[in-house]
Amino acid sequence: MRLALPLEKLIDQLLKLPGIGPKTAQRLALYILKMPLEEAGQLAQAIIRARKEVFPCSNCGYLTDTDPCRICQDQSRDRAVLCIVEESSDIIAVERTGYQGRYFVLNKDFNLMEDNDLEALQLKPLIKKLESGEIEEIILALNPDIDGEIISRFLADMAVKYGVKATRLAYGIPVGGDIEFTDEITLRKALEGRKEL
């Protein structure tokens, strides 16, 4: 027997979300059906409002509802240090460390193995910043995978051309981790990022 058409349509929409398979989509849809109508309306409104009002900051790429974003507007932050991340959600993680510099978000789902297209990265605002002479250091905080490696190398080479120092996060062995069972990429990164005692 077929599901009621509106329910089927809701499941189809939920299925488009990342990490949602058919079973989860069905469970979420049935949950939504049991919500009070007002709550379901609030969920729908929140989706529409976020989609309409949130956009990447024209200066740094962070998802914001003001342009420039609040981080770019904050005069107390260090203009000389720029942390480069893949997604806005990475900023939330770096902010927790108490970092006081600024950011540049690449906002790109890159898959260089497939399209090998560094040109697709929107780097003009970044190049403008490097040209301005106010940046002294870029910190590359990209994910430690192959794409992150290639892009970090590319951006580090670019920074050097403008006389800007490029550093990267030292990827460490997690606290409580065991050297014996640490994968080689993590261990190599930890070695590269070693600090003097």
Ligand SMILES: [Zn+2]
């Ligand atoms: Zn910004």
